[in-house]
Amino acid sequence: MSSIRLFFVGGLISFRALFSWLSPWIYIPSLLIAPIFQILLFVNLGRAADVGSDSFYLVGNAIQYIAIPCLFGIANTIAGERFTSTLGIILASPARRIPLFLGRALPTLANGWIVALFGLSVGSLLLGVQVPGSAWPKIMLIALVAAASCTGLGMLNAAVALRVRETSVLSNITFGILLIFCGVNVPLEMLPDWMAHISSVLPLTHAIEAARAVVAGADLGTVGSLLAKEALIGTVFCVLGLVALRFLEDQSRRTASLDRM
Template sequence: MHRIRTIMAVAKKELIQFIRYPTWIIGLTIWPLIFPLMYILTGIAMAGPGGAGTEAFSKVSGTNDFNSFIVIGVMIWMWVNSVMWSFGTSLRDEQTRGTLESNWLCPINRFDMLIGGAIVSIVLGFFIVAVSIIEYKFIYGIKFTGNIFQWIIIFLTLIPGVYGFGTVFASLVLWAKETGAAVQLVRGIIMIFCGISFPIMLMPEWMQGIAKILPFTFGISAARKVMIENLGILGAGKDILACLFIGFIYLIIARVCFMAVEKKVRDSGSLERF
């Protein structure tokens, strides 16, 4: 019960901050519309006159609807990106506000501070997904397949990887005391290796190897099979299991990283340093 109270207190604090400064809603409604355009317009240009290149795309991706293929990848990338900025940098934000050291001295499990932040990030993440699906359906004319329950299963599958990755990121940011460059590096890796705008089979083998140790690669693939290829949960079963397996490995690594950083800052007394 003590840990639950800690988690809920942190979650309440994070939620109040989001509600108090609601301008983030503007960005979360505009970015899903704008961001896919650079990939979609590039795809149209590279398809050539009359869309001749669409056939080649269809052979490697399994679909000739590259608009749908792209928006699924972009939607998941935006979710991961929001986690990097909110959950992943939460401890660093507390540090810059001057509140982390006092909170760290409380007789609580410090990992619960991250769990509390994760609850709000989950709500924010599903808000992004819901807004994206609505906008893509009615503005881009994307024809989604499956049903809402299958979609929820897909995004629940991604949670272990997203928050395992986010916890590792939060730990490293607390240690390195740098957010901007770290976020750009991490989301750049996801954009390149996870196939948000192209099939990973087009990459060299060594890059495919890196892609296959990232849970988002399989999460994006599973989402496409369920949401635009109409293969259902069973059709995406292998990708779902791979995403869960790798995601839980990241959760274990994340716990180890957090314990190591917690010990380092305790021994060095570096929480107040910038």
């Protein structure tokens, strides 16, 4: 019972307390306006180069922007605890680690899902991209899987935040890697082979491919295998993140580096 409470209540409280971006003065520019401009940038780039359709860039960038709330959201729950000098207290508590950290991931996941759907819906209206009404429920499901998968990567990012002070730099670099490798603006078949191989084990790659197929009219059964791969990748990253959190927590205790600012 206490684990369930820790998961839901603890997760929500820590997210509200530590993810300072929930202030409208930060949320609106950073998570609602910025993705629209990222979409517009690459749509216009595609038009100038005469490569790809508006829909291609819209879907790719809207889904990829999930990375910002998911990577920063979880990392902030560690960096924020350190900043407010509560990290040591949290880690000294007997609370079970899995519900403690997974609970923090849940609101982050929901936030990433909202950001992706906002980018897709507003972007499609601005650009006049026709997304069939029947595609929206499937897109909502794909965005949910993508957000969960990216939150898994965020767990690993959060673990590194136990030892690395500059969590925002780390999150930005991970975001950039996903931008280049996940077929966001360049079809996977146009990437060099070594990049395409890496992209196949990164979160978002398969979700972006699935979302593009659904917008083009595919049904859920057609993209089922892509969604399964995306979910599997997210789960692997999440497990890796939880293991890394445990390992780096022990390391931080041993080296007394928990509260190092």
